[in-house]
Amino acid sequence: PLEALQFDSATQPREYELDIMGRASTELILVGLIAIVDPPRAEIPEVVRILRGAGVRVFMVTGDFKLTAAAIAAECGIITQSQKNIEDVTSLAFDDDYLESAGIEKSHDHSELRTHSIVLSGADLETLDDSQWNKLCRYDEIVFARTTPEHKLRIVKELQKRELTVGMTGDGVNDAPSLKQADVGIAMGSGSDVALEAADMVLLDSFAAIVEAVRYGRVVYDNLKKTICYLLPAGSFSEFWPVITNVVFGLPQVLSSFLMIIICCFTDCAAATAIAYEKPEADVLMRPPRNAKKDRLVDWKLVLHAYGYIGMIETVCSFAMSYWYAQRQGLTFSSLWFAFNNVTPNGLSTDEVTAILNTASSIYFVNLVVMQWFNLFAVRTRRLSVLNHRFNWYLPPAIIFALLVAILFLYVPEFYSVLGTSTVPVANWFLPMGFGTGVLLLDEGRKWLVRRYPRSLIAKMAW
Numbered sequence: 001p002l003e004a005l006q007f008d009s010a011t012q013p014r015e016y017e018l019d020i021m022g023r024a025s026t027e028l029i030l031v032g033l034i035a036i037v038d039p040p041r042a043e044i045p046e047v048v049r050i051l052r053g054a055g056v057r058v059f060m061v062t063g064d065f066k067l068t069a070a071a072i073a074a075e076c077g078i079i080t081q082s083q084k085n086i087e088d089v090t091s092l093a094f095d096d097d098y099l100e101s102a103g104i105e106k107s108h109d110h111s112e113l114r115t116h117s118i119v120l121s122g123a124d125l126e127t128l129d130d131s132q133w134n135k136l137c138r139y140d141e142i143v144f145a146r147t148t149p150e151h152k153l154r155i156v157k158e159l160q161k162r163e164l165t166v167g168m169t170g171d172g173v174n175d176a177p178s179l180k181q182a183d184v185g186i187a188m189g190s191g192s193d194v195a196l197e198a199a200d201m202v203l204l205d206s207f208a209a210i211v212e213a214v215r216y217g218r219v220v221y222d223n224l225k226k227t228i229c230y231l232l233p234a235g236s237f238s239e240f241w242p243v244i245t246n247v248v249f250g251l252p253q254v255l256s257s258f259l260m261i262i263i264c265c266f267t268d269c270a271a272a273t274a275i276a277y278e279k280p281e282a283d284v285l286m287r288p289p290r291n292a293k294k295d296r297l298v299d300w301k302l303v304l305h306a307y308g309y310i311g312m313i314e315t316v317c318s319f320a321m322s323y324w325y326a327q328r329q330g331l332t333f334s335s336l337w338f339a340f341n342n343v344t345p346n347g348l349s350t351d352e353v354t355a356i357l358n359t360a361s362s363i364y365f366v367n368l369v370v371m372q373w374f375n376l377f378a379v380r381t382r383r384l385s386v387l388n389h390r391f392n393w394y395l396p397p398a399i400i401f402a403l404l405v406a407i408l409f410l411y412v413p414e415f416y417s418v419l420g421t422s423t424v425p426v427a428n429w430f431l432p433m434g435f436g437t438g439v440l441l442l443d444e445g446r447k448w449l450v451r452r453y454p455r456s457l458i459a460k461m462a463w
Contacts, residue, residue: 040072040075041206043208044077045075045077046208047207047208048077048078049077050211051211052077054214054286054287054288055288056214056289057140057141059141059155060072060078060142060143061144061147061151061152061155062144062145062147063145063146063147064145064146065145066119066121066143066146068145069119069144069145070086073143079141079143080117081116081117085116085117086116086117087117087119088119088120088124089120089121089127089128091118092132092135092136116139117142118136120142120144120145121146121147122145122146122148123146125154133158133161134162137158137159137164148174149174149175149177149178152170152177152178153178156168163293165183165184165289165292166183167182167184167185167186168181168182168184168185168186169187169188169207169210170185170187170191170195170199171187171191172195173192173194173195175191176192176194176198179199182200184200185198185199186200187199187201187203188207189202189204201213211285216280218284218285218287222278222280222382223275223276223278224297225298225382226379226382227275227276228297228302228306229302229306229463230272230275230372230375231272232302232306232307233306233307233310233372234263234268234311234314234368234372234375235268236311237306237307237311237315238255238314239255239260242254242255250336250337250338250339250340250341251337251339252360253361254322254357254360254361255364255368256358256361256420256421258421259362259364259409262365262406263365263369266401266405267369267401267402267405268372268402270398270401271373271376271395271402273394273398274394274395274398275380275392277392277394278392279389279392281384281389283383283384299463301461301463305463310378313438313439313442314368314371314372314375317432317435318363318367318371321364321428322360322363322367325425326356326357330345331343331353331356331357332345358420359422362410362423362424363428365406365410366429367428367432367435369403369406369432370429370432371432371436372402372436373436374433374437374439375439376398376399377395382462383447383450384447384451385448386444446458
């Protein structure tokens, strides 16, 4: 039931007020205590647990007293240590030798965190120097109590000064400066207009939406990397080497320029679009966050995987299939070496040589198209087995589209008679499937090694 309290007012002489105040402070009898509780949202403990598992440190900044703030933080899961392990500002006065004895390096690297919790007041913050801020930022669990808007703004700036990416939540007018300063300002939909204007993101329903924002932010980044990793092997690396071997060694350009365009604009295009719809991997919220200043969308690990691993396998297999076909048709590899388009083998006319090279070029094209189907499945996950990932129903239509495009330009007379393509023997459609299966199995083995030995060289080179 809802209980109401009535409030009344009246103007009384000054003498009466002093008399009442005197009576109210003497000869009192304790009747009882009234406590007011403002519990945290029900979803907060679970949100904190998930974010911490994702490598996100959750700090509490409040205007409450230290004891109240520590109790609420413990209820929310922001503080997980026992009372004896909760430190205060005096812990920041110890020198670096003490920190080193506790297993903390003297550098500003925040990967080594203190296992204890610390609770500071706004007054404590005003006494900290840069060295103490460095030590403070190594704590995994921090509660800032009795803070003002100026304190909140300074907290954000000090964290950013130490190359930490800061997300700030708030809903009041006094939170606006720190929301604006943070890398990601997050306001509740029920907050003040000033806070909503200062924030970068507004939560319309509940605090749990932050978890989904982190999840799908990582998914977008992952899917962009997967798309690039899928496109690079056939779309650039395997197209580069036919040109180089033609210019440097005089070999025929075994993949025509037209078929290169078909790969880039058609056969790989639909599959690359399908990757954008990949669901989050099971471990997406179990990884540490990336370093915004060091981790790039395309780094040497991704290039090494796309070019030195997948790209190399696809290129070698495609070259082998093309020249093997030419060899069986009487166009020996030795006759092509340093020929520079002046191929004159015994017993073959110019038209026959052209027909053989057109078919060899089409075989190279088909080999890339088919092997890319298996590469498409391989790049769907970065570390987990593809068997443990939810199926993407956009992939079959993408594969069928690539197949139809290949058939259109290789088997329709109106196209292959004009564009210099040719029909491909049936065997050269199935052999690439074996190669592609090998690529998929090799990549599954690589992912297993990454999971099994996370500190190994292979794991450190994983994209």
